[in-house]
Amino acid sequence: xxxxxxxxxxxxxxxxxxxxxxxxxxxxxxxxxxxxxxxxxxxxxxxxxxxxxxxxxxxxxxxxxxxxxxxxxxxxxxxxxxxxxxxxxxxxxxxxxxxxxxxxxxxxxxxxxxxxxxxxxxxxxxxxxxxxxxxxxxxxxxxxxxxxxxxxxxxxxxxxxxxxxxxxxxxxxxxxxxxxxxxxxxxxxxxxxxxxxxxxxxxxxxxxxxxxxxxxxxxxxxxxxxxxxxxxxxxxxxxxxxxxxxxxxxxxxxxxxxxxxxxxxxxxxxxxxxxxxxxxxxxxxxxxxxxxxxxxxxxxxxxxxxxxxxxxxxxxxxxxxxxxxxxxxxxxxxxxxxxxxxxxxxxxxxxxxxxxxxxxxxxxxxxxxxxxxxxxxxxxxxxxxxxxxxxxxxxxxxxxxxxxxxxxxxxxxxxxxxxxxxxxx
Numbered sequence: 001x002x003x004x005x006x007x008x009x010x011x012x013x014x015x016x017x018x019x020x021x022x023x024x025x026x027x028x029x030x031x032x033x034x035x036x037x038x039x040x041x042x043x044x045x046x047x048x049x050x051x052x053x054x055x056x057x058x059x060x061x062x063x064x065x066x067x068x069x070x071x072x073x074x075x076x077x078x079x080x081x082x083x084x085x086x087x088x089x090x091x092x093x094x095x096x097x098x099x100x101x102x103x104x105x106x107x108x109x110x111x112x113x114x115x116x117x118x119x120x121x122x123x124x125x126x127x128x129x130x131x132x133x134x135x136x137x138x139x140x141x142x143x144x145x146x147x148x149x150x151x152x153x154x155x156x157x158x159x160x161x162x163x164x165x166x167x168x169x170x171x172x173x174x175x176x177x178x179x180x181x182x183x184x185x186x187x188x189x190x191x192x193x194x195x196x197x198x199x200x201x202x203x204x205x206x207x208x209x210x211x212x213x214x215x216x217x218x219x220x221x222x223x224x225x226x227x228x229x230x231x232x233x234x235x236x237x238x239x240x241x242x243x244x245x246x247x248x249x250x251x252x253x254x255x256x257x258x259x260x261x262x263x264x265x266x267x268x269x270x271x272x273x274x275x276x277x278x279x280x281x282x283x284x285x286x287x288x289x290x291x292x293x294x295x296x297x298x299x300x301x302x303x304x305x306x307x308x309x310x311x312x313x314x315x316x317x318x319x320x321x322x323x324x325x326x327x328x329x330x331x332x333x334x335x336x337x338x339x340x341x342x343x344x345x346x347x348x349x350x351x352x353x354x355x356x357x358x359x360x361x362x363x364x365x366x367x368x369x370x371x372x373x374x375x376x377x378x379x380x381x382x383x384x385x386x387x388x389x390x391x392x393x394x395x396x397x398x399x400x401x402x403x404x405x406x407x408x409x410x411x412x413x414x415x416x417x418x419x420x421x422x423x424x425x
Contacts, residue, residue, distance in 0.1 A: 132165035181218035
């Protein structure tokens with residue numbers, strides 16, 4: 001039987017979020033891989049023992065905090081350790097199982113208890129509090145949160161001069177390919193380097209798990225670029241949360257379009273054109289009417305979408321400009337990358353129409369930019385890849401690990417009674 005971690009080691013491990021050295025991390029991984037039922041039982045019992053000890057400390061520190069009226073910096077790590085312990089237990093028994101959800105609810109109650117006394121711990125990121133998180137959100141992600149394309153959670157922790165936003169997780173809540181089920185797609189996760197190894201990423205992911213249960217989502221996804229230096233670390237971490245992984249091509253591809261194209265080429269494109277010469281107000285009316293007619297109900301229809309968010313110079317139509325049969329809408333992100341926000345066709349000859357529409361879009365981008373323009377576009381239909389290979393000589397595809405967390409099957413969906421029976425055997 002492998003040597004068990006002591007109660008103190010487990011408490012330290014959970015409070016820090018990871019063991020201190022690579023050697024200890026490897027040892028912990030080996031222990032987890034070698035666990036038999038008896039060892040798992042012992043490990044969970046030690047987690048509960050650690051939690052009871054932390055809970056007693058919370059009571060003492062909370063009384064001290066209330067009596068003195070200050071000391072968030074002392075109370076915060078104790079609560080964080082308790083929340084991390086419950087999240088870790090949820091992780092072991094599957095975070096979307098009945099028992100896992102119970103543990104996450106208790107962790108959430110602890111977080112709310114802390115916030116009532118000390119202030120924010122985990123918050124929804126909005127335009128109003130965005131400044132707290134500007135160091136942990138990329139400019140592009142921050143804009144997506146502002147316009148409502150993404151939702152985001154932020155972690156707030158004590159520092160030398162106050163409370164700071166130290167971590168952020170951005171995600172979308174959207175319908176799956178069938179349109180029948182909801183899916184959470186994790187798009188961004190980052191923790192400030194000075195606050196790593198404190199289980200901040202885990203606390204943010206735990207909140208996502210809670211939301212998944214609340215909204216009854218069919219799955220949670222996370223795509224990790226294989227070329228990233230952190231890919232193996234992230235996959236190992238998500239694997240402990242019961243994510244399954246396959247490899248594939250990223251649905252979002254970047255294409256470099258050369259600039260300086262003559263306008264003569266665009267004028268010769270049949271049945272297509274851009275909205276460059278249409279007034280902003282008229283353009284908004286045209287594309288909102290088109291989107292509603294096609295059943296779109298997303299962020300592009302928001303009344304408070306920034307003026308000029310959709311770039312009419314590089315947004316194109318097929319058919320009639322006022323009542324198009326197909327449309328492509330694009331936006332330039334803060335990073336300078338141009339992203340296709342919407343593309344669809346209503347004709348039966350969908351593939352042919354899309355190709356003509358894309359050519360018009362490529363030409364429009366090449367015309368309005370003197371230099372090369374990088375374009376980000378989601379390609380979900382495999383039969384479109386040959387077209388891109390032919391139309392563009394330098395598509396920047398990316399291999400990814402596709403992470404997928406599904407609700408547990410009946411054998412994994414343990415209740416509190418099931419776990420207590422297991423621990424008392």
